[in-house]
Amino acid sequence: MDSLFIMLLFVLILAIFLGFELINKVPSTLHTPLMSGANAISGITIVGAILSSGSDSVLLTTILGTGAVFFATINVVGGYLVTNRMLGMFKKK
Amino acid sequence: MNMFFQSELFVNLSYILASILFIFGLKMLSSPETAQRGNLISALGMLLAIIVTLMGNNIISYQWLSIALIAGAIVGASAASFVKMTTMPELVALFNGFGGIASLLVGSAEYLNVTSALNAIALTAVFLTVLIGGVTFSGSLLAFGKLSEIINGKPFLYFGQRIVLIIFIVLSFVLGAEIIVDSGLLGISRFYLLVSIIFIALILGVLLTAPIGGADMPVIIALLNSYSGVAAAAAGFVINNNVLIVAGSLVGASGLILTNIMCKAMNRSLMNVLFGGFGAVSSSQGKESGEIQGEVKPINTSDAYLILEAANSVLFVPGYGMAVSQAQHSVRELGELLEENGCEVNYGIHPVAGRMPGHMNVLLAEANVSYDQLVEPDDVNPIMDTVDVCVVIGANDVVNPDARENEGSPIYGMPVIEVDRAKTVFILKRSMASGFAGIDNPLFLKENSRMLFGDAKESISTLVSEFKS
Numbered sequence: 362m363d364s365l366f367i368m369l370l371f372v373l374i375l376a377i378f379l380g381f382e383l384i385n386k387v388p389s390t391l392h393t394p395l396m397s398g399a400n401a402i403s404g405i406t407i408v409g410a411i412l413s414s415g416s417d418s419v420l421l422t423t424i425l426g427t428g429a430v431f432f433a434t435i436n437v438v439g440g441y442l443v444t445n446r447m448l449g450m451f452k453k454k
Numbered sequence: 455m456n457m458f459f460q461s462e463l464f465v466n467l468s469y470i471l472a473s474i475l476f477i478f479g480l481k482m483l484s485s486p487e488t489a490q491r492g493n494l495i496s497a498l499g500m501l502l503a504i505i506v507t508l509m510g511n512n513i514i515s516y517q518w519l520s521i522a523l524i525a526g527a528i529v530g531a532s533a534a535s536f537v538k539m540t541t542m543p544e545l546v547a548l549f550n551g552f553g554g555i556a557s558l559l560v561g562s563a564e565y566l567n568v569t570s571a572l573n574a575i576a577l578t579a580v581f582l583t584v585l586i587g588g589v590t591f592s593g594s595l596l597a598f599g600k601l602s603e604i605i606n607g608k609p610f611l612y613f614g615q616r617i618v619l620i621i622f623i624v625l626s627f628v629l630g631a632e633i634i635v636d637s638g639l640l641g642i643s644r645f646y647l648l649v650s651i652i653f654i655a656l657i658l659g660v661l662l663t664a665p666i667g668g669a670d671m672p673v674i675i676a677l678l679n680s681y682s683g684v685a686a687a688a689a690g691f692v693i694n695n696n697v698l699i700v701a702g703s704l705v706g707a708s709g710l711i712l713t714n715i716m717c718k719a720m721n722r723s724l725m726n727v728l729f730g731g732f733g734a735v736s737s738s739q740g741k742e743s744g745e746i747q748g749e750v751k752p753i754n755t756s757d758a759y760l761i762l763e764a765a766n767s768v769l770f771v772p773g774y775g776m777a778v779s780q781a782q783h784s785v786r787e788l789g790e791l792l793e794e795n796g797c798e799v800n801y802g803i804h805p806v807a808g809r810m811p812g813h814m815n816v817l818l819a820e821a822n823v824s825y826d827q828l829v830e831p832d833d834v835n836p837i838m839d840t841v842d843v844c845v846v847i848g849a850n851d852v853v854n855p856d857a858r859e860n861e862g863s864p865i866y867g868m869p870v871i872e873v874d875r876a877k878t879v880f881i882l883k884r885s886m887a888s889g890f891a892g893i894d895n896p897l898f899l900k901e902n903s904r905m906l907f908g909d910a911k912e913s914i915s916t917l918v919s920e921f922k923s
Contacts, residue, residue, distance in 0.1 A: 376700045380707025386484040392812030399708040403553040405701035406686040408507045409693045413563035415513035422567040427518040429559035432552040434526025441497040442534035448490035454824040
């Protein structure tokens with residue numbers, strides 16, 4: 362079996378457990394910002410998109426990669442900004 | 455030195471640092487005090503991951519890349535700046551969809567790139583990325599359409615729904631197997647094989663989202679949120695990248711937990727939400743049961759003012775109706791006046807109130823309500839007997855006493871805010887129409903209930919001016 366795959370699988374399993382531990386501690390008051398913030402994090406696919414778009418390969422890969430960069434950037438920039446805007450509203454008197 | 459910053463080692467160490475920053479960012483979301491800083495830390499992690507990727511020596515051409523980055527940033531920033539807090543569910547749905555299509559495109563780009571030789575594991579990952587990414591994309595767009603009422607928000611049910619779904623799932627796996635083994639038995643090229651899978655994934659997303667509507671929307675939004683993370687994690691297996699896997703799993707876990715919380719708050723299983731078509735089925739049942747006895751007792755704002763003025767403790771219970779009539783600012787104003795009057799004011803928020811998890815909290819926070827006044831049903835129900843007045847604003851099913859008292863009710867067993875146990879309940883409603891679940895609410899007929907008919911915002915504003923005069 363591919364040892365790289367096993368390593369990646371290992372990371373996957375640990376990250377899922379970590380995710381459950383972390384998210385369970387988020388109060389329900391913050392569930393909307395949690396969703397938009399998590400959404401911004403899922404924009405991490407931008408890393409893969411940049412590699413597809415910028416590397417020297419066939420035209421189709423470049424086109425698809427560029428489209429992916431566009432959508433992932435909306436996700437990342439929009440997601441973090443709107444989360445920041447929302448969290449700024451949560452104040453205690 | 456330049457060589458070091460472009461080296462595989464440096465890039466990977468930076469990805470580890472980015473993952474740590476994501477984890478810390480999410481950890482700091484556990485309290486409203488640290489949450490905003492947490493979000494910045496998470497954003498810093500993302501910035502780091504993007505910059506080291508851009509600097510890497512496999513990036514040859516920046517021409518298209520920079521155009522896409524700038525265009526995406528402009529679209530994202532304007533959407534984030536101009537969105538109204540009431541339409542946040544629509545925006546999150548749309549962003550989920552963009553995450554899904556981005557992962558789908560990454561998977562497709564790698565698959566069609568002849569220079570990258572993919573092994574069976576990577577090909578399996580390509581299939582999963584494209585499938586989940588496609589489902590997320592079309593499902594999210596449909597959810598967006600339903601939420602923004604571009605299309606009918608009601609559950610769409612048809613005969614043989616599950617069979618159709620199963621056929622498409624089987625079909626997608628057959629094509630997926632062909633992607634992996636490349637037997638050539640299907641007689642179609644790599645390109646058309648991929649296009650077919652994308653097509654089926656898009657149909658599957660529609661099939662999964664169409665039967666869900668109305669008050670069930672928080673569940674599907676949370677689920678699609680989870681899918682967008684899973685798609686990113688799958689893309690990580692395509693390009694053998696750890697940071698995609700870590701970040702994707704965190705998001706996947708987050709969406710799944712929220713989905714679970716939403717289902718529990720409605721006392722239903724995920725299967726029931728996905729395939730039950732709750733709203734459609736129960737509306738027909740609701741009309742048949744005319745057993746509830748009692749009469750509706752309306753109240754005018756002057757009398758309501760007198761009761762509120764004498765109250766020592768008031769609990770506001772908002773629902774989606776508050777968002778519709780944009781009453782949150784008036785509600786906060788009334789809350790402040792009550793506090794000045796020596797009254798204890800809280801806001802009881804049910805997890806499924808609104809159209810996405812935590813929707814009501816954001817609206818009230820925007821209206822400057824202090825977050826320590828936003829309380830959950832579990833905290834408020836035990837002390838309900840001491841509450842003088844409950845003010846229900848555009849909420850219906852989440853305060854329905856049938857959930858505790860009527861075993862025949864479709865919502866029996868659902869945890870609700872037990873407002874009927876307060877000394878007096880004001881219900882702000884436009885008319886006697888039933889809630890999203892389409893079932894009667896005996897709360898309106900209880901001895902201690904008073905109906906304040908009219909637009910919620912107007913009624914509250916009138917109460918505010920009574921207090922000021």
